[in-house]
Amino acid sequence: MGSSVAQKRLFHEYKNLSTNPPEGITAGPVSEDDMFYWEALIEGPGGTPFEGGVFAAELKFPQGLSSEPPDYEICWRRVYPNGTVCISILHPPGDDPNHYEHASERWSPIQSVEKILISVMSMLAEPNDESPANVEAAKMWRERRSEYEQKVRDEVRKGLGL
Amino acid sequence: MEQSFELADSTDWIDTPLNLLGPLESSLRCQICKDFFTSPVITSCCHTFCSLCIRRCLSSDHKCPVCRQADQELKLRRNWTVEELLENFKKARPSVLGLARKEAARIKNGGDDSSEPSPKKRKVNHLDEPEPPAALSPRRVRTRSRGAKVQADPTHGQEEIEESDVAIEPEVIEDSQDEDYSDDGLVPCPICNRRVRQDTINTHLDTCLAGDSPKPPPVKSSTAFGYRHPQGSELKKLERLPAINYSLFKEHALRKKMRDLGISDAGPKPLLQRRHTEWMNLWNANCDSKNPKSKSQLARELDTWERTQGGNAVPSAPERNPVTSKDFNAAQWSANHNDEFKLLIANARKKSDAQVRSTIPRVSESSNAAAEIPSPTVPSPHFGTPAADQNDSTPSG
Numbered sequence: 001m002g003s004s005v006a007q008k009r010l011f012h013e014y015k016n017l018s019t020n021p022p023e024g025i026t027a028g029p030v031s032e033d034d035m036f037y038w039e040a041l042i043e044g045p046g047g048t049p050f051e052g053g054v055f056a057a058e059l060k061f062p063q064g065l066s067s068e069p070p071d072y073e074i075c076w077r078r079v080y081p082n083g084t085v086c087i088s089i090l091h092p093p094g095d096d097p098n099h100y101e102h103a104s105e106r107w108s109p110i111q112s113v114e115k116i117l118i119s120v121m122s123m124l125a126e127p128n129d130e131s132p133a134n135v136e137a138a139k140m141w142r143e144r145r146s147e148y149e150q151k152v153r154d155e156v157r158k159g160l161g162l
Numbered sequence: 163m164e165q166s167f168e169l170a171d172s173t174d175w176i177d178t179p180l181n182l183l184g185p186l187e188s189s190l191r192c193q194i195c196k197d198f199f200t201s202p203v204i205t206s207c208c209h210t211f212c213s214l215c216i217r218r219c220l221s222s223d224h225k226c227p228v229c230r231q232a233d234q235e236l237k238l239r240r241n242w243t244v245e246e247l248l249e250n251f252k253k254a255r256p257s258v259l260g261l262a263r264k265e266a267a268r269i270k271n272g273g274d275d276s277s278e279p280s281p282k283k284r285k286v287n288h289l290d291e292p293e294p295p296a297a298l299s300p301r302r303v304r305t306r307s308r309g310a311k312v313q314a315d316p317t318h319g320q321e322e323i324e325e326s327d328v329a330i331e332p333e334v335i336e337d338s339q340d341e342d343y344s345d346d347g348l349v350p351c352p353i354c355n356r357r358v359r360q361d362t363i364n365t366h367l368d369t370c371l372a373g374d375s376p377k378p379p380p381v382k383s384s385t386a387f388g389y390r391h392p393q394g395s396e397l398k399k400l401e402r403l404p405a406i407n408y409s410l411f412k413e414h415a416l417r418k419k420m421r422d423l424g425i426s427d428a429g430p431k432p433l434l435q436r437r438h439t440e441w442m443n444l445w446n447a448n449c450d451s452k453n454p455k456s457k458s459q460l461a462r463e464l465d466t467w468e469r470t471q472g473g474n475a476v477p478s479a480p481e482r483n484p485v486t487s488k489d490f491n492a493a494q495w496s497a498n499h500n501d502e503f504k505l506l507i508a509n510a511r512k513k514s515d516a517q518v519r520s521t522i523p524r525v526s527e528s529s530n531a532a533a534e535i536p537s538p539t540v541p542s543p544h545f546g547t548p549a550a551d552q553n554d555s556t557p558s559g
Contacts, residue, residue, distance in 0.1 A: 004466070005195050005215075011169055012196035019173040063470050108227040109219055110193040 010035040025117045036061045045125040049149040053156035069107035086133045178262035201450040203238040207231040214447035400449045403442045408435045429473045
C-alpha cells in the first residue's frame with residue numbers, strides 16, 4: 001500500500017501540473033512506468049539575467065509517503081556545478097545543514113512538486129548568498145553584480161545554442 | 163487531456179461551469195496523499211488528515227506537517243463530520259460532474275454563447291445548492307437530490323435525468339439501511355428518531371403518533387447529524403496498539419513481541435523497528451476506520467510495505483534509462499551495444515526494403531521512388547522507420 005499511495009499522490013500532482021500548470025513550469029515523469037523519476041523544465045524568470053533560458057532538472061522521489069524530500073538535480077552545470085541547489089524546501093525536516101533556516105521553511109509531506117519548482121524559480125531570481133551552492137558564483141554575485149549578470153546572460157545564450 | 167487520466171481529481175472541475183467546486187473538492191482531500199480522506203482524523207492543532215497518512219508522518223517526525231506543531235498519535239481524534247461530508251460528496255460527484263461536463267460541452271458547441279451569461283449563472287446556483295446540505299443526514303440528502311433533479315429537469319433531456327436517478331437512489335438507501343440496522347438489534351423510530359427494540363416498534367409508533375410530540379425535537383437535534391458511529395461492541399474488539407520505546411527493548415524481546423502480534427520477526431533491529439511502526443500505524447488507522455479491514459488484509463498491506471520500503475526493497479532506485487543521464491558515455495554505450503545496433507539496423511533495412519517493394523506498385527509513376535530503390539545499403543530517411551534512423555546514427559556519433 002505504501003508504494004501505491006505514494007504513486008497515486010505523484011499521479012495527482014502530475015495531473016494537477018499538466019491540467020493547470022503554473023507559468024513557466026513544465027514537469028512530469030520521464031516514463032509513466034516509473035512515477036518516481038521526473039524531469040522538469042523551468043523558464044528563467046522574466047526581468048532577471050536568466051530571462052529566456054530554460055533550465056532542466058531531474059527529480060527523484062522517495063518510495064515512502066513523502067516523509068523525505070525528493071532529490072532535485074538541476075542540469076545547469078555552469079552555476080550549479082554538481083547539480084545540487086540549496087533551497088530550504090528541499091532539506092529534510094530534521095537536520096539543519098546550514099544552522100540558520102527556520103524549521104517552517106523546510107520539507108514537509110504537504111509540500112508539492114509545484115512548490116519546489118516555484119522555489120527554484122524564485123531562487124534564480126533572488127539567490128540567497130548566505131547558503132550558496134557555488135561559492136565563487138555567490139562571491140561574484142555579491143561583489144561584481146554586473147559581471148555576474150553578464151556571465152549568466154552569456155551562459156543562458158550558450159545553453160540555448162545561440 | 164482529461165481522457166488520458168482516469169484518476170478523479172479536483173482539476174476535473176476546471177473546464178466546467180462549476181469550477182468553483184474545484185476548491186471544495188481540494189478541501190476534501192488529504193494534503194499528504196492528495197486523495198479523498200480515508201478515516202479522517204483531527205490533530206490537536208486542528209488539522210485533518212487520513213488516519214494512516216498522519217500516523218506515518220507523526221511516527222517519523224512527531225510534528226504536524228502543516229503547522230509543525232509537535233503532536234502525538236494518541237491525541238488524534240476522528241473527524242466524523244468530514245467523513246460524512248466526504249461520503250455524500252463522493253456519491254454526488256459523478257452525477258454532478260457528468261452534468262457539468264455536458265453543460266461545458268453544450269456551451270462549447272452551442273451557438274447560444276452570446277445569450278449565455280444569465281442561464282449559466284442560474285445553473286451554477288442550482289447545482290451548487292445541493293452541496294452544502296451534504297453535511298446533513300442521508301435522509302435529507304435524498305430529498306435534496308430529488309429537488310436538484312426536479313430543478314435540473316427543464317434544462318436536460320429526460321433520459322439523462324433517468325440515469326442520474328438510478329445512480330443516486332439505491333446507494334443512498336443502502337447507506338441509510340446500513341445505519342438504521344446496526345448490530346444492537348434496535349431500529350430508529352421514523353417519528354422521533356429514538357432507537358427502540360424491533361418487536362416494540364409498533365406500540366412505540368402508536369404512542370409516538372398519538373401524543374408526546376413536544377419531546378421529540380430535542381432528541382432529533384441531538385442526532386441531527388444522523389451519523390451513528392460504530393461505538394459499541396465493534397470498536398472494543400479492535401484495541402489500539404501502544405507505541406513502544408524501542409530503545410527499552412532488547413532485540414529478542416522485540417522479536418518475541420512481533421511474533422506475538424503475528425508479524426515477521428526477520429531482519430536486524432532497525433528493520434524490526436520500522437516494521438513494527440508500520441504495523442502499528444496500519445493497525446491503529448484501521449481502528450479509526452468505519453469499516454475495519456480484516457487482519458489478513460492488513461498483513462497483505464504490510465507485505466506490500468515490506469516489498470517497497472522494508473527488508474525486501476531494492477536499496478537504490480531501479481535501473482534508469484542511462485541514455486538520459488548527464489554523464490552518458492556515448493562511445494562506451496555504442497561499443498557495448500554494437501551487436502544490438504547491428505541487428506536493429508539489419509532489421510530496419512529488411513523492413514524498409516519490404517516497404518519499398520510494397521510501395522513500388524502503387525508509386526510506380528514516381529521516378530524518385532525508383533531512383534531510391536537500388537540503394538538498400540543506405541536506408542533513406544524516407545523509408546527507414548524512425549527507430550532505424552536513430553539507431554543508425556547512434557553508433558557512428
